[in-house]
Amino acid sequence: MSTPDPRRAILDAALLVLSRDGESAFTVRSIAREAGCSTTGVYTWFGGKAGLVDAIFIEGFESFDAALRPAYGSTDPAESGRTYRRWALENRTHFLVMFGRAVPDVRPGDAALARGYESFQRLVDHVRAVRPDLDEAGAFDWAYHVNATVHGYVLTELTGMSTAPDRAEELYELGLARTLAPLLA
C-alpha cells in the first residue's frame, strides 16, 4: 500500500467497488484488491467488514450534515427536504449502505446509530427555528414526522420499489408540500 493513509484508501476502494460493481461484489477480497492491499488490511484498519461499513455510515452522516447545513439556514423550509433527496441521489452508495441495507448481514453498530441520532437532533433544532412556538417535545414529533416521510419517499425510490419511478421528483415535491403545509400553517 503506497498511500500514506491506508484507512482512506480502503474506504475509497469500498465505495468504488460498491457503486461500480454492486452490492454482491462488496467483498473483503475485492475491496482489498482495489485498495492494493491484502485482505488482512481490512481487519487491521477496520476490524472487519462490519467495522468498514460502520465507518462508511459515520462518514455518510458527516457528509449529510454538511450538505444540510446551508439548507437549514434557508428561509424556505422545503429546501431541507429537497436537500435530503438530492444528497441521497448524489451519494446513493452512502445512502443505501446507511438506510438501504446495501451490505448483506451488516447492521449499523452503536457508534453509527449514535451518529445518526446526532443528525436527527439537527433536524429538531431546525424545526424549532422555523416554529419557535413549539417546545422541544413538539418539535421532536414534527421532526420525526418529516423525517419518516422523506425517508419513506427516498427509500421507495432508491430501492427501486416506486410505482412511478419516472415521476419521482415531481411526486416528492408534492409530498413535501403536503407534509410541510400543516407545520407552517
Added chain:
Amino acid sequence: MSTPDPRRAILDAALLVLSRDGESAFTVRSIAREAGCSTTGVYTWFGGKAGLVDAIFIEGFESFDAALRPAYGSTDPAESGRTYRRWALENRTHFLVMFGRAVPDVRPGDAALARGYESFQRLVDHVRAVRPDLDEAGAFDWAYHVNATVHGYVLTELTGMSTAPDRAEELYELGLARTLAPLLA
C-alpha cells in the same frame, strides 16, 4: 419429506428459521434441514434461494391484502393506516423480507414487483372511494403519498432506526392524523 405439500413445508421452514434464528441463519442448508429435506429440494420447488424469497414476497402481499380488505371498507380512513402497521408488526418476517431486505443479496423479482403494484392499486381505489371528487391521477398521487409516509414510519421502526422506539405507536398515530388531515379536508 412426509408432508404432502413440499412447497408449503419449505416455505414454513424458511419463515420459521428467519423469525427464530435471524437473517444470518437464513441459509438454504438450514431451511432444508428444518423442512426435513435436502438442499436440492429448495432448487426443485423454488429454483433457488431467490425464488423462495419471491414466494415469501408474493404470499406476503396476499396476506397483506386480506388484512387490509376490512379496513378499506371502514368509515375511518385512518383504519387502513393502522392496519398497515399492525400487519407489519404481526408479520414482521414477511414485512422485512418484502421491504427491509432481510435476506441478503436477494431483490424482489418481476413477479413480486407486479404483485406489489396490484396491492398499491387497491390503495388507489380506496382513495377514490374516500374522495370521489378526485380523478385517477389525483388519487394515485395521494395514494403514493400516504404509502410512502406509512412505509417510512414502519420501516424506521422495524429496522431499529427509530429515535424513539418506545413511542412508535403514539408517533405513528400522530403522523397518520397529520398525513390524512389535508386529504380529508
Added chain:
DNA sequence: GTTATCCAGTAACATTGTTACGTGGCCGAG
C-alpha cells in the same frame, strides 16, 4: 546491537449458494 511492537501477506478454516451426477420410486403403456 538487541529487543519489542506493529503491520502486511500467505494460507488455511468453516460456511455459503449452486450444480453435476447417480438413484429410486411412481405412473402410464403395452
Added chain:
DNA sequence: CTCGGCCACGTAACAATGTTACTGGATAAC
C-alpha cells in the same frame, strides 16, 4: 405383470465468502 420414462431426491463436489492463525520484516527505543 412388465417395461420405460420421468420426476424428485440425496450425495458430493465446486467456487467464493468472512475470518483467523502464523510468519516475516520494518522500525523505533534503549
